[in-house]
Amino acid sequence: MTQRRGRADGFTLIELSVVLVIIGLVLGMGLTAMGGWLEGKRREATQDRLDAIVEALVVYASQHRRLPCPADATDAGTAEAGREQREADESCTDAQQNGIVPWVTLGLREADALDGWTRLFTYRVDDHPTEGLTRDGGLDMSDCDPAAAADGTPETDCGADVAPLDFLLNKGVRTADADGGNILNQPGAGTGAAFVVVSHGPNASYAYGNNGNFITGIGAVGDDEALNRNDKAVTEHLAGGGDAYVDRLVDESGTSSQFDDILRRPSITWLAVKAGLGPRKPAS
Numbered sequence: 001m002t003q004r005r006g007r008a009d010g011f012t013l014i015e016l017s018v019v020l021v022i023i024g025l026v027l028g029m030g031l032t033a034m035g036g037w038l039e040g041k042r043r044e045a046t047q048d049r050l051d052a053i054v055e056a057l058v059v060y061a062s063q064h065r066r067l068p069c070p071a072d073a074t075d076a077g078t079a080e081a082g083r084e085q086r087e088a089d090e091s092c093t094d095a096q097q098n099g100i101v102p103w104v105t106l107g108l109r110e111a112d113a114l115d116g117w118t119r120l121f122t123y124r125v126d127d128h129p130t131e132g133l134t135r136d137g138g139l140d141m142s143d144c145d146p147a148a149a150a151d152g153t154p155e156t157d158c159g160a161d162v163a164p165l166d167f168l169l170n171k172g173v174r175t176a177d178a179d180g181g182n183i184l185n186q187p188g189a190g191t192g193a194a195f196v197v198v199s200h201g202p203n204a205s206y207a208y209g210n211n212g213n214f215i216t217g218i219g220a221v222g223d224d225e226a227l228n229r230n231d232k233a234v235t236e237h238l239a240g241g242g243d244a245y246v247d248r249l250v251d252e253s254g255t256s257s258q259f260d261d262i263l264r265r266p267s268i269t270w271l272a273v274k275a276g277l278g279p280r281k282p283a284s
Contacts, residue, residue: 042116056106061275070099076212092127115199122198144279174244193265201260
């Protein structure tokens with residue numbers, strides 16, 4: 001009687017196929033998890049660098065009693081890269097159309113001026129030549145008298161008989177909350193943003209790359225992202241002077257109106273107080 005041979009060593013093709021499918025699924029889940037982890041780290045780095053930039057601007061304001069103008073993104077690779085571009089009248093060059101964080105002027109590294117996706121942070125400031133915050137002493141409210149009567153007249157400089165509100169009127173940058181349809185920082189009401197710093201997020205729409213190249217409309221972008229571009233060349237310091245920069249929750253819907261920008265937009269009063277330049281009643 002012939003004895004049946006035992007099963008041969010090794011896997012059949014079907015078994016190998018099953019094993020390969022399982023390995024593929026495990027690798028796929030691992031790569032997805034890794035991608036999510038990396039994206040989270042990029043967002044975390046972006047938030048940390050934004051906070052560091054705000055702190056550097058506070059220190060700069062404390063030392064110089066004004067805010068710096070932006071650097072020009074198109075100066076990448078030149079001696080002017082990362083340096084503020086300021087005119088003789090103390091306004092900023094080229095209407096800040098290519099405005100980015102001036103890392104050299106702020107004493108930061110170039111890497112500190114890049115978000116987690118290695119794109120340059122957009123930077124916008126109020127640079128009106130007679131009222132703006134880039135003028136010499138333009139942020140100094142230390143002589144403002146909180147008890148002074150506000151007559152609704154914008155003041156070029158703050159004095160003992162000037163109320164803080166008079167100093168603030170028609171200064172700063174406009175920002176809006178698109179979700180609620182409200183103006184958050186309104187220069188005409190004396191609540192303008194001292195500056196706006198923008199990371200254009202993962203889709204990089206309207207950002208500048210670290211080589212200074214402008215990135216137009218990567219992916220599907222909506223009107224809100226288009227408003228956060230710095231090449232729109234509008235006068236931002238006036239209450240009605242152009243579209244506001246938009247600050248709202250990140251939209252993760254993946255639709256054509258997806259918004260993924262990350263902003264910092266502190267008020268003038270917040271910055272002045274942090275820099276030790278806030279209003280103080282003169283000694284009697």
